[in-house]
Amino acid sequence: MKEIETYIVDSFTDEPFKGNPAGVCIVKNELSDSEMLSIAKELGLSETAFIGEINETNEYPIRFFSPVMEIPLCGHATLASSKVLFERNGQNSLDFVNIQNLKLPIQRNGDFIKIGFPIYDTISKEVPFELLKALGINEVNNSVYNAETKILLLEIQSAEFLKNLTPDFDKLKKSHKEINGVLVTALSTKAGFDFESRYFWPWSGTNEDPVTGGTHTFLAKYWGKKLNKSKMKSFQCSERTGFMEVELLDEKNMTITSKAQIILKGKLKI
Template sequence: MKTYFVDSFTNEKFKGNPAAVCLPNRELDITTMQSIAAEIGFSETAFIKQIKDNTYSIRFFTPKIEIPLCGHATLASSKIIFDTTLFDTIKFINCNNIELFIEKVGTKIKMQFPVYETEETEVPQKMIDALGISKIANKRYSPINKIILIEIESAIELANLAPDFTALINSYTGINGALVTAISDNENFDFQYRYFWPWAGTNEDPVTGGVQTFLTKYWATKLNKTKLNAYQSSSRTGSMSTELLQDKVFILGEAVTVLEGEFIL
């Protein structure tokens, strides 16, 4: 099975978020795909298969579970298709039959994702302590994504968070992750964030595009602007531009291929 490793949301190798892109030449069952994702060990592995012309099915697996949407693995998959075909647009169809429209814009890739609402929620003190947060500015919950959003006041504190992941995973059940965000202290960006998800994937996702389904609207409403620049202050770092347009969010980013090979099945 042709397999690629791609660093997403960066133009530098070994930065951004690594994703595996697999192109199976036959149908694979869920157990096999899950085993492959666990073997590779990246936060996400994408399996793509051409349906017709520039339309592809796409499925995403963490080392633990299948998830319906993933920004950086979609970006990685798009990078491979654009580099190996003559297409300049792509339509992906995910496991929930959601259509993701992708286009090539110069050296960057523009992805169209749906927008999801957030609602008020309570965050237990155990989770706050496990994350190492001193003070919360706001808290929301994305029910479709099963992600808790926590805003704090300092981008410096955000960058310096060192969660106790054992305590974190024991502080809450029934969610996929906890996203911590703050207004940026860098004039080139509007907001910064980090995403911790030991419940469903790895301890920390280096750069996360899928959370923009609700995070872009959160900051667009707060900052009263529809075009934003985001920075993920993980150890690998990464960035993207987003634009809110009614019920859609456009995510613009770059990616770098670092490995091409064959996965032996």
């Protein structure tokens, strides 16, 4: 029997039971892909991260699984994993490397954790009428697509309308066959925030991801161009809500900064 040190961490929040919960497993004995997928299904969270032993280049290998499939890059599970290692080991910086050999540098500054991410581009993309209908949207300001994540981005006019969306997820899933998810965003009317978003992904995870760091790899650049800003504050207006600060460092690199709360620690036995 294997015993795996396991945590549940609420990411992109400064209070428990908000933000986005992620599972974090410290893997000391190698797990198969099927075992990691089974653990992710058992925990039932949008993603579970699996952290391997530090390697010869002082990087921690990390992999992410939704209950449905492996996800190459996950922002909230990276933040959750960073929180666990910082609290567990007492360090203030570390590097993760994902399955795509992408290096993710992490720094802690008090209660805040800053993560380095790549910046991705978007291209214009037509959206099927059936997809808009399933979302409950009649009109969009813009529709674009990010190839690295296979996610559609839809900008709509109102953050209040965004907050009140109630998609038909069965119809949404049937409306498109070639995407991993759809991100809906709007200019924020909240004091202190620049833009808001919600992320729906019944194709590859749960119906809605409460707070999504990975989408900001292209969402930050999208809004940065529109607002002529390199540093912005993002609010995800899902039921649980969450927040982060994004900063565009150059054409290829950005950071995401936020907080996380460890709410459970235990041992998983398989």
